[in-house]
Amino acid sequence: MxxxxxxxxxxxxxxxxxxxxxxxxxxxxxxxxxxxxxxxxxxxxxxxxxxxxxxxxxxxxEAGTGNVPGTVAFSVGGQDFLAWIDSLAGQRVRDNKGETIARDSVRDHGFFCSLSFVDPFGNPFEIVSYDHTWLAAKLKLNGRSAH
Incomplete structure (x- = not known):
């Protein structure tokens, strides 16, 4: 699990x-x-x-902020980050644009990687990993930032 x-x-x-x-x-x-x-x-x-x-x-x-939920970001290691991508994709979890999570959903921030998604009610979540060098090589990021 x-x-x-x-x-x-x-x-x-x-x-x-x-x-x-x-x-x-x-x-x-x-x-x-x-x-x-x-x-x-x-x-x-x-x-x-x-x-x-x-x-x-x-x-x-952001102007007009009201009852807009904030994003909760969880930190995991590199291996777990890859497992989360595959698990979320397998469960057809979507990002805030309605697209199903996949390995190309990962954002490269230079010293960490992140993966953003929403629950069925639109509440935003993010999983981040600071195992950047290892993940960049595994995911062939080369500085690209998806989405």
């Missing part, structure tokens, strides 16, 4: 990034995680972390 390693990060939509950065810093003691800086502009998120790096939130600025 497949298992999830841990929650890697949670995506949270905010109406005003500047206000959110101030609030999360002041109230929760979280600051910008500079390791994610190269992908922040491309993906429209700002990754925050607590001082130990054990809690991460991906803030995305």
């Amino acid at each position: 497949l298992t999830l390693g841990k929650i890697d990060h949670i995506h949270i939509r905010v109406a005003d990034l500047k206000v959110a950065l101030d609030w999360y810093g002041r109230v929760l003691g979280m600051g910008i995680d500079t390791r994610y800086h190269p992908i922040q502009e491309d993906h429209g998120v700002t990754m925050l972390a607590n001082p130990s790096g054990s809690v991460r939130l991906a803030l995305g600025e």
Whole structure:
């Protein structure tokens, strides 16, 4: 049976990034995680972390945020990441565009890989692995970012 390693990060939509950065810093003691800086502009998120790096939130600025669910991202090792792809594909799980998950659904973020999907109610989830070099070779990513 497949298992999830841990929650890697949670995506949270905010109406005003500047206000959110101030609030999360002041109230929760979280600051910008500079390791994610190269992908922040491309993906429209700002990754925050607590001082130990054990809690991460991906803030995305989006006007009109309301009862829109945030994405919960789980972290797994490389072997488990491949097994999750195959399991989700075998169960015909879909991404947010309605396409069935497959190996070409993997996104290459340069130092980690991710796979996004939704439950039957549209709640978004993501599985990530930081075994990037190994996965990039196995999946023949060569820097490509699917979807």
